[in-house]
Amino acid sequence: MAPDAVPLSGERFHTDPHALYREMRQRHGAVVPIVLPGDVPAWLVIGYRELHQLLSDSQLFSRDSDLWNQWDNIPDDWPLLPMIGHKQPSILYTVGEAHTRxxxxxxDALEAVDQIELRKIVEQLADGLIDRICGQGEAELIGDFATLLPILVLAKIFGFPDEEGPSVGQALHDMIDGGENAIAGQQHLLGSMRRLLAARRVRPAADVASRMLANPRGFSDEELVQDLMVMSAAGHQPTVDWIGNTLRLMLTDDRFAASFFGGRNSVAEAMREVLWEDTPSQIIAGRWATRDTRLADRHIRAGDLLVLGFQGANDDPQVRVHQHGGSGGLTGGNNAFFSFSHGDHRCPFPAMEIAEVIARGGIEVILDRLPDMDLSVPPASLVRRPSPWLRGMTALPVRFTPTPALGGQR
Incomplete structure (x- = not known):
């Protein structure tokens, strides 16, 4: 372990990440020696060009976690196991032709989701969530809305019964945050996916799970279970945080104030800015070196784990495009952020489309229904979830003029 390795923990990852990544870059360069929980060594890649190189070369930097040279030091109850994926036969950890299939x-399963119908589902479910709070004059938008909407939508299109959505969402939250409930969350999610596929094996329907079962490429039910878990994890919590971080930006930045009075063009702009400046997926594990190599000025040994620093790379001053009077903002049309990864294991395009429809549709419903919404606490008191991996709000309390529920009528 490097004597100056940075612990991948601590409040600065969620209170002041931009300054922290800047300090890491000044002290260590583009590839930072880090320590994971349990004194496990790894590398955090925060250089934009270096991360692009790593993600573009799947032969040298593999997604096969079996290559890791630290497995002998990893206990069975290590909280990051669900995020590393040892012996998980999912799409995240397959390579080559198997991954392509x-x-x-x-x-195929996601492209068949009708975008017009999806938008209707998002609006219907979002309206139902707003109906619960609109007459109160105040609400907490993370717990009352953002945490619920993505999994309710995904549960609907995947094929889950509506009542299972909240418990699946909590299990995903526990698993992704990598805390003491991570293993239990993973097991709950695993059981839910197995029950879903068993039900759809008997009674197919027009949903994602049924289409995956019917696909002629011949994967086992257990392989499909693992891929549904990945799809749920990748589709839920990052979308929760995309909604929450965008609402926070729009509620605290005067540039977006007009959106609360009938404007909608800046919703997409705010969502894009979040993907650059406040991306939900801050740090992701990982890639494993297939042989000894060099990245930037670091000697990387065969089997070393390289952790993907998406926000650190987005912050790389070598790729920043300055505007807003030189304040360091990014041009509105620049989509070269790492929020959806890059290369062979990039988030599939249909999944990105679905996430954007959920996030944008949910935000626009809030703006329609609660147009005079404002924060009910000082912006400086807002708290981020204590995780270096995904960046999101713990709470977003607002006040507004009470309005009547729609009751399903829009």
Whole structure:
């Protein structure tokens, strides 16, 4: 372990990440020696060009976690196991032709989701959530709205019964945050996916799970279970945080104030800015070196784990495009952020489309229904979730003029 390795923990990852990444870059360069929980060594890649190089070369930097040279030091109850994926036969950890076939199964299942119908589902479910709070004059938008909407939508299009959505969402939250409930969350999610596929094996329907089962490429039910878990995890919590971080930006930045009085063009702009400046997926594990190599000025040994620093790379001053009077903002049309990864294991395009429809549709429903919404606490008191991996709000309390419920009538 490097004597100056940075612990991948501590409040600065969620209170002041931009300054922290800047300090890391000044002290260590583009590839930072880090320590994971349990004194496990790894590398955090925060250089934009270096991360692009890593994600573009799947032969040298593999997604196969079996290559890791630290497995002998990893206990069975290590909280990051669900995020590392040892012995998990999912799309995240397959490589080569097998990975290509699994991507095709997921793409086929998600591309068949009708975008117009999806938008209707998002609006219907979002309206139902707003109906619960609109007469109160105050609400907490993370717990009352953002945490619920993505999983309710995904549960609907995947094929889950509506009542299972909240418990699946909590399990995903526990698993992704990598805390003491991570293993239990993973097991709950695993059981839910197995029950879903068993039900759809007997009674197919017009949903994602049924389409995956019917795909002729011939994957086992257990392989499909693992891929549904990945799709749920990738589709839920990052979308929760995309909604929450965008609402926070729009409620605290005067540039977006007009959106609360009938404007909608800046919703997409705010969502894009979040993907650059406040991306939900801050740090992701990982890639494993297939042989000894060098990245930037670091000697990387065969089997070393390289952790993907998406926000650190987005912050790389070598790729920043300055505007807003030189304040360091990014041009509105620049989509070269790392929020959806890059290369062979990039988030599938249909999944990105679905996430954007959920996030944008949910935000626009809030703006329609609660147009005079304002924060009910000082902006400086807002708290981020204590995780270096995903960046999101713990709470977003607001006040507004009470309005009547729609009751399903829009």
């Amino acid at each position: 699994r991507v095709a199964v997921i793409n």
